[in-house]
Amino acid sequence: MQLYEAHLPVADIEAAQRFYVEIVGLQFAHRDLTRDAVFLWAGTDRRSMLGLWGPNTTLGREFHKCHIAFNVPLAELLAAGERLSAAGVKTQNFAGKETTEPSVIGWMPSAQLYFCDPDGHSLEFIALLDESPEPEFVGSLSAWKQRSHAT
Numbered sequence: 130m131q132l133y134e135a136h137l138p139v140a141d142i143e144a145a146q147r148f149y150v151e152i153v154g155l156q157f158a159h160r161d162l163t164r165d166a167v168f169l170w171a172g173t174d175r176r177s178m179l180g181l182w183g184p185n186t187t188l189g190r191e192f193h194k195c196h197i198a199f200n201v202p203l204a205e206l207l208a209a210g211e212r213l214s215a216a217g218v219k220t221q222n223f224a225g226k227e228t229t230e231p232s233v234i235g236w237m238p239s240a241q242l243y244f245c246d247p248d249g250h251s252l253e254f255i256a257l258l259d260e261s262p263e264p265e266f267v268g269s270l271s272a273w274k275q276r277s278h279a280t
Contacts, residue, residue, distance in 0.1 A: 131176065131177070132177060133176070133177055133178070134177060134178045134179065134180060135179055135195075135197055136180035136181070136182055136188060137179065137180070137181055137182065137195055137197070137246075137248070137250055138182050138188050138189045138190075138195075139181050139183060139184075139246075139247075139248050140184060140192070140247075140248055141183075141247070142165060142166075142167055142181060142183035145167070145181045145246065145247065145248065146160075146167045148246055148247055149169050149179065149181065149246070150169065151216075152213065152216050152218060153252065155169040155171050155179060156169060156170040157169060157170075158170045158175075158178060164182075164186055165182065165183035165184070165186045165189060166180055166181065166182050166183065166186060167180070167181040168180050168181075169181070171199060172200075179197070192248075194248070194250055195250050195251070196251040196253070197250065197251075197252055197253070198241070198255045199253065199255070200256070201254045201255070201256055202256060203256040203258070205254070205256075206231055206240055206241070206242060206254050206255070206256040207231070209231075209242055209254050210228070210229025210231070210242055211229055213229075213242075213244055214229050218244050218245075219244065219245075220242050220243065220244045221242070221243045221244065222242070222243070222269065223241065223243070223267060224267075225243075229242075230242075230270055231254075231256075231269075231270045232267070232269055232270065233258070233266060233268060233269070233270050233273040234266075234267055235262060235264055235265060235266025235273070236263075236266075237257060237258070237262065238257075238258040238260055238263065238266070238273070239255050239256065239257050239258060240255070240256050240258055240270050240273070241253050241254060241255040241256070258273075260273075263276070
């Protein structure tokens with residue numbers, strides 16, 4: 130089973146579309162003017178999409194902040210902190226501390242970096258790691274690498 134789509138309410142459909150295409154890196158799929166909605170492809174081969182719902186829609190009027198994670202290759206995650214920072218987007222680790230270095234959650238294990246869109250939705254770039262899980266570990270990617278090489 131794989132998640133196909135998710136939807137977010139947004140205050141400004143055009144601004145949200147620009148952010149998700151230019152900053153997050155999603156691909157434009159369709160704009161439905163009759164529903165004040167934009168659909169964006171996440172990844173390749175139309176395997177998943179994100180819908181953005183403007184304030185003139187039922188979903189858009191029922192605004193609430195959400196969280197979405199985008200699975201990315203580790204190389205892309207490693208470059209994301211500096212790229213987002215250069216675009217004026219602040220990034221955080223799992224503990225909420227501002228940083229451009231990914232953090233690691235050991236039970237998965239995964240490396241991730243968090244940031245917010247213009248509406249305050251929590252976004253995450255996540256890369257699953259190939260190493261064995263260490264359920265107690267939560268820390269920086271550099272600390273994870275030092276720890277995993279020490280064992």
